[in-house]
Amino acid sequence: PGDEAWWKSAVVYQIYPRSFADSDGDGVGDLRGILGRLDHLHDLGVDVLWLSPVYPSPQDDNGYDVADYQDIEPVFGTLADFDELLAAVHARGMKLVMDLVVNHTSDEHPWFAASRGDGPGGPKRDWYVWRPARDGMEPGTPGAEPNNWGSAFSGPAWTWDEASGAYYLHLFSPKQPDLNWENPEVRQAVYAMMRWWLDRGVDGFRMDVINLISKEPGLPDGPVTGGAPYAGGLAACMGGPRLEEFLQEMHREVFADRPQRTLTVGEMPGVTVDQARRHTDPGRRQLDMVFQFEHMGLDQDGDKYTPKPLRLTDLKASLGRWQSGLDQVGWNSLYWCNHDQPRIVSRFGDATDEPSRVRSATMLATVLHLHHGTPYVYQGEELGMTNAPFTRIEDYRDVEARNHYAHAVAAGADPADVLAGLAAMSRDHARTPMQWTAGPNAGFTTGEPWIAVNPDHVRVNAEAAVADQTSVYHHYRRLIALRHDEPAVARGRFEMLLPDDERVYAFLRHDEAAGVELLVLGNFTGSAAEVPLPAGWAGAELLLGNVPDPAPAATTVTLAPWEARIHRRT
Ligand code: TEU
Numbered sequence: 001p002g003d004e005a006w007w008k009s010a011v012v013y014q015i016y017p018r019s020f021a022d023s024d025g026d027g028v029g030d031l032r033g034i035l036g037r038l039d040h041l042h043d044l045g046v047d048v049l050w051l052s053p054v055y056p057s058p059q060d061d062n063g064y065d066v067a068d069y070q071d072i073e074p075v076f077g078t079l080a081d082f083d084e085l086l087a088a089v090h091a092r093g094m095k096l097v098m099d100l101v102v103n104h105t106s107d108e109h110p111w112f113a114a115s116r117g118d119g120p121g122g123p124k125r126d127w128y129v130w131r132p133a134r135d136g137m138e139p140g141t142p143g144a145e146p147n148n149w150g151s152a153f154s155g156p157a158w159t160w161d162e163a164s165g166a167y168y169l170h171l172f173s174p175k176q177p178d179l180n181w182e183n184p185e186v187r188q189a190v191y192a193m194m195r196w197w198l199d200r201g202v203d204g205f206r207m208d209v210i211n212l213i214s215k216e217p218g219l220p221d222g223p224v225t226g227g228a229p230y231a232g233g234l235a236a237c238m239g240g241p242r243l244e245e246f247l248q249e250m251h252r253e254v255f256a257d258r259p260q261r262t263l264t265v266g267e268m269p270g271v272t273v274d275q276a277r278r279h280t281d282p283g284r285r286q287l288d289m290v291f292q293f294e295h296m297g298l299d300q301d302g303d304k305y306t307p308k309p310l311r312l313t314d315l316k317a318s319l320g321r322w323q324s325g326l327d328q329v330g331w332n333s334l335y336w337c338n339h340d341q342p343r344i345v346s347r348f349g350d351a352t353d354e355p356s357r358v359r360s361a362t363m364l365a366t367v368l369h370l371h372h373g374t375p376y377v378y379q380g381e382e383l384g385m386t387n388a389p390f391t392r393i394e395d396y397r398d399v400e401a402r403n404h405y406a407h408a409v410a411a412g413a414d415p416a417d418v419l420a421g422l423a424a425m426s427r428d429h430a431r432t433p434m435q436w437t438a439g440p441n442a443g444f445t446t447g448e449p450w451i452a453v454n455p456d457h458v459r460v461n462a463e464a465a466v467a468d469q470t471s472v473y474h475h476y477r478r479l480i481a482l483r484h485d486e487p488a489v490a491r492g493r494f495e496m497l498l499p500d501d502e503r504v505y506a507f508l509r510h511d512e513a514a515g516v517e518l519l520v521l522g523n524f525t526g527s528a529a530e531v532p533l534p535a536g537w538a539g540a541e542l543l544l545g546n547v548p549d550p551a552p553a554a555t556t557v558t559l560a561p562w563e564a565r566i567h568r569r570t
Contacts, residue, residue, distance in 0.1 A: 014050045
């Protein structure tokens with residue numbers, strides 16, 4: 001594929017509106033709060049903003065439970081506010097993509113109300129997935145569910161609905177019933193809604209768990225492993241038989257004839273390199289890129305809330321496989337953080353003191369942003385924001401975390417152990433309010449924030465970062481500028497170096513067209529590390545580093561703790 005795709009040299013910034021900026025003092029972020037902070041984003045240099053959902057929603061899963069796809073949740077503002085924000089984003093030369101959550105709706109969506117009310121054979125009955133209890137079993141009793149799938153948020157993936165006299169499928173919370181994508185009426189309604197947003201001027205979509213929409217016919221039981229109460233519902237639904245057909249139909253019906261240049265990124269838990277090659281091959285007309293999860297499971301021992309130390313060679317093998325796998329066909333997204341993941345500096349870096357926090361955050365940013373693909377910056381990542389120091393279950397807000405705690409403790413787990421798992425991996429670490437200032441509530445709200453502000457905002461905040469040229473913020477700004485100014489960053493062929501080194505991440509980028517090569521080094525440890533360099537790099541130009549006095553590059557180089565650097569030669 002040629003490099004005519006504009007998003008190949010773009011950087012996307014993810015905003016979690018609930019926690020970004022509150023303009024009306026109700027303790028919840030909103031659209032006018034984002035409007036007031038566009039200069040921060042424009043100065044950072046990002047090209048595209050991705051908004052997590054702002055549609056009407058009971059907020060059971062913080063908006064990933066949509067009750068109306070064509071309006072704005074009042075707590076976030078109005079459609080008029082949205083139009084004003086969109087115009088202001090475009091006026092600054094940036095683009096805005098929406099979060100498309102169409103594997104499921106809220107149970108408070110009118111479609112679901114109609115479907116449950118219709119009873120068998122009613123017009124909207126087959127817009128969702130209804131099944132009777134297992135043969136002969138008493139509905140509502142454990143084991144009577146139509147199959148053995150579990151919800152991603154603990155418990156079964158089925159809930160008995162008395163009014164309908166049937167179970168309905170929900171891969172996530174019971175307030176998130178799965179839509180039935182086998183029904184062409186459902187698909188056409190989704191495509192019409194997508195066209196409505198594109199007609200309004202939005203520039204594309206991030207597509208929530210879009211690889212779950214095609215389920216295995218017959219919804220067969222899945223394998224139950226390790227004494228788990230249910231089979232992995234998500235795993236049973238990943239990459240189903242009609243997924244490519246649906247994505248190609250969506251492309252034809254929504255994007256094919258669009259004048260504006262759009263961006264589509266599909267969130268695909270469990271997607272493999274081979275599947276992603278097909279989904280992001282321009283010739284197959286499905287998606288521009290996908291979010292894969294392989295590198296996000298390397299420090300988890302079987303289940304998400306059982307952390308284990310990261311091995312750098314595992315990370316290099318995983319990201320290297322994705323780099324080579326999508327090298328000739330398809331395109332990578334690049335991320336460390338989002339609203340579902342803990343803060344990367346606390347996870348793969350060292351946030352225990354300021355020098356280590358700033359050094360490790362800027363090292364992690366350098367390594368990620370110099371890979372081949374489109375980088376995504378999650379709100380606060382550009383400040384080096386850290387995990388929240390939560391110690392009680394009352395501190396947590398996330399339905400996934402609270403359900404996990406309730407189920408684990410009910411099953412006999414020691415609450416302290418469960419809290420330790422949450423402290424490492426809870427999604428709430430990404431959802432504490434954006435830290436604008438050292439002042440009350442970090443300048444996020446004048447009211448009572450919906451979730452506690454991280455106390456380290458007195459040190460870690462945008463105001464301080466912008467004023468300090470050595471901050472994480474300015475390093476992100478320089479990395480983003482480098483992607484815009486140095487073509488090798490967006491198009492250079494990736495070559496992994498030192499695959500077996502457990503301390504240093506090293507790779508080359510070859511821009512044969514321009515005869516430019518980049519050498520990227522990142523010390524993933526808090527100790528100095530000496531590594532050999534490929535021949536001919538001695539004395540090479542240093543494009544960007546993160547320490548004040550980098551040792552010269554010779555046949556070897558000694559990297560300071562958490563040091564990153566980018567060398568360039570022609
Ligand atoms: O996430 C899908 C998903 O797989 C996540 O739940 C992820 O597996 C897990 O949190 C990783 O630890 C998407 C949204 O990003 C998430 O916020 C929603 O809760 C979920 O779908 C349901 O819409």
